[in-house]
Amino acid sequence: MSNEAAGSSSHWEKSKRLLFITLAIWAFFSFVVHWFGSALNGAEGSFPGGYFMAGQGSQIAFVILIFWFVSRQNKLDDEHGVSEE
């Protein structure tokens, strides 16, 4: 029992770290990128980068981020023996 508790607490510490990394990437694509929306649009006639990021880019990043997070969390659960049978 005590063993399992120790295992769980290190599991939770690692889960927290994974959460912070995930939220940092999330914040980057949610806020930082769009702060520079007008700069990303560039000069007249160049690729509309700000429009792309708001209309598609961030969404693509979120999809990839969730699947990355899920696979990391699943791996973490397996390693600590706390995943479902």
Added chain:
Amino acid sequence: MMKLEGGFIQNLGRVYGIYTLGFLGFVILMAILEQAGVAPRYIGYMFVGFTILIYALIGILSRTMQSNEYYVAGRQVPAVFNGMATAADWMSGASFIAMAGGIYLKGYPYMAFLVGWTGGYVLVASLLAPYLRKFGCYTVPDFIGTRYGGNLARFCAVVILVVASFTYVTAQITGTGIVASRALDIPFEVGVWFGLAGILVCSMLGGMKAVTWTQVAQYIVLIIAYLLPVFWMSNKLDYGLIPQFAQFDAVLRVQELEALHKVGELKPTAEAAAQAKGLAALTVGINDASDTLMAKWKFLTLVLCMMAGTASLPHVLMRYFTTPSVKAARQSVGWSLIFIFLLYFTAPALATFTKLSILDPNLATGIIGSSIAEVQALDWVQNWSSVGFVKIIDGNGDGLLQINEFFMKGDIVVLATPEIAGLPYVISGLVAAGGLAAAMSTADGLLLAIANALSHDLYYKIIDPKADTKTRLVVARILLLAVGGAAAFVASAKLTGILGAVAWAFCFANSGLFFPLVLGVWWKRANRAGAVAGMIGGFAAGAWYLYMVQFAGMTPWLGLDGLRFGMIGMPVSLVLMVVVSLMTEEPDEETQRMVDAIRVPRGETVTNA
């Protein structure tokens, strides 16, 4: 029945595969009938009638008298299918009908909704869904009530849920009313009640189980209905094979045309604007990402409010209670976002190509700069003028159509695009069926969230804990009927525009529920007093601010208007919850153990409601 059920779950792929082929066959049949000379209005009737019939059939086949099936679909919905159901649950009439129009009329700043409504799922996946699934609750207030203990916390959560979801559901029923009235040629007020009937057939008998399987069916209809016209238009008008990727050149072309037509420079005359009440002329550029601090602030605050709202809206969270495992709940969030993404990354493309169609004088569809008499003779202009969605007012009296003389409702970007681009009517019928599916599926999820919270949390947990399963499920259905009726009544009285209300729902939810939910999982020290203070304080502060800005004429602080009142509610909720929790006793050992248990996937669920 159990055996049949197992068989159904095992064969989901095949069942919905056949369904999809059947639906495509139906679309082709309609196309053939149209070519054979059947009048468009009958095609429209058949699209609406056939799809509603299918949903009703699924609803009836999924009837149940078991509470586990009624509340959480028996917890056996596989991750991918739950993803589809969530996508339909999520994408409302606003997403389907109004979003592309919003991007069309309001340009870059409006795309904050796209970012917010997708990024919120990162929060759902990482902060909440797997933990709430492990908790094993039936409803969102069930989590609050059990984690913090006591009827007051549960009751607060129920109130916030009802206010947020009810605000949202009236908008959805309005959406069903608009589509039904247009497709069936009936008055809007009748269309609303017609829509409600369709919605209730899907949820009354089978609760969450029935709603799940109809939502999967509705997702398939709505995504085909959204994508097919855009692909068709893009290829027909030679914009590119895959519109989502071809749109960037089109954006640059639109910017050239905006200069030509003086978009932004020409404003409607005051007189014309008054005449075209409720409609708008295009006055902003397609990609004017402003560099001012205020514009950036408004973009980012809207993103944040929509994201936190996504992670606190109960009708979304409760979808993840239906998966077979914690792992599946987590994966299911990813699938949800993929299915949502398919529509959301298409919306800007649709807006851009519609704009190009209308602005480009080299295209047959270009109307800006043409003679007004010619434009008014166009079929689609006549059709949509007659229902008040389009209005042409020659402000300067020169007989030519300038950009500031063409007034429209944003909704026509989706609803009328097939006609503008000259696609056959069958596509318009398909779009109507898609819009109806989007609004119905969201309304179903919302009505169920409200009625379940009232029946499970208010009636069963607070008022009559001894009620047997049968009574509970009868009460649940009566409440569903009552809530639906109330929502349809408000909608038929036309109390609000679609999107204003939708953004409000997100802010109500995040003001009251976001921190109590998240800290309930992530902060063991959070206790009942803190949660209650956070819910009441945040919700009250947000609601007060909305009232002051929207109705009492207060100047918004820092540009935070009625769409962003979560920016007031959330900080109040967070500060109150933390301060009050720290000032009062820490939660008892049993609660701490409960939190430990939800943090690992292995083991039994915490509650067994």
